[in-house]
Amino acid sequence: MYRRRRGAPFKFDKAYEMRHNPTPAEACMWEILKAQVMPNFPNHIFYRQFVAYGYILDFYCPTLRLGLEIDGGVHYYQRRYDRQRDSNLARWGIQVLRVQNEAALNNPQILANQLCKIIQDKITPWYKKIFRFIK
Numbered sequence: 001m002y003r004r005r006r007g008a009p010f011k012f013d014k015a016y017e018m019r020h021n022p023t024p025a026e027a028c029m030w031e032i033l034k035a036q037v038m039p040n041f042p043n044h045i046f047y048r049q050f051v052a053y054g055y056i057l058d059f060y061c062p063t064l065r066l067g068l069e070i071d072g073g074v075h076y077y078q079r080r081y082d083r084q085r086d087s088n089l090a091r092w093g094i095q096v097l098r099v100q101n102e103a104a105l106n107n108p109q110i111l112a113n114q115l116c117k118i119i120q121d122k123i124t125p126w127y128k129k130i131f132r133f134i135k
Contacts, residue, residue, distance in 0.1 A: 008054070011051050011054065011056060012051055014056060015049040015050070015051050015056045016049075018049045018056065019048050019049040022048070023070070023072060023101075024105065025070045025072065025101040025104040025105055026048075026058055026070050026104075028104050028105055028108060029058070029059065029068070029070055029099065029104045029111075030048060030059070031108075032104070032108050032111060032112045032115075033046045033059060033115075036109075036112040036116075037112060037115050037116060037119070040116055040119075041116075041119055041123070043063060044061050044063050044064050044119060044123070045061065045062075045063070046059045046060065046061045046068070047059065047060050047061075047062075050067075052067065052089065052092070052094060053088070053089065053092050053094075055085055055088070055089060057069065057089075057094075057096070058070050060094075064119060064122050064123070065093050065094050065095065066094070066095050066097065066118075066119070066122065067089065067094050067095065067096040067097070068096075068097050068099060068115075069082075069096055069097070069098045069099065070099055070100075070101060070104055071098050071099065071100055071101065072101045073101075082098075097115075097118065099111065
């Protein structure tokens with residue numbers, strides 16, 4: 001089935017290039033998602049280097065409207081751009097989680113557990129969150 005691609009063609013070319021040449025932290029994060037997160041949530045699939053509303057997200061789950069960004073050294077210098085980008089994506093209902101390179105490389109198990117908790121919280125209906133302490 002053909003899926004209509006929205007956005008500038010060069011963004012899709014850049015995303016394709018980035019998908020085939022990941023940084024070490026992105027490669028580690030992809031392994032975490034494939035091995036520990038996605039098997040626990042089979043209805044929620046993450047895509048690498050996904051183009052959403054003109055921005056390239058490192059990882060994106062359309063069913064959760066959740067984006068993951070791996071922040072390396074360059075993000076220290078572009079904080080203003082990252083805030084604006086996250087704000088624009090939030091207008092479209094996409095929540096962006098930022099993960100430092102060191103967390104993905106040094107603490108993969110802790111990161112996997114945190115992601116599973118975040119996803120579980122996002123898929124839990126609001127009424128179960130309110131009444132979870134009432135028996």
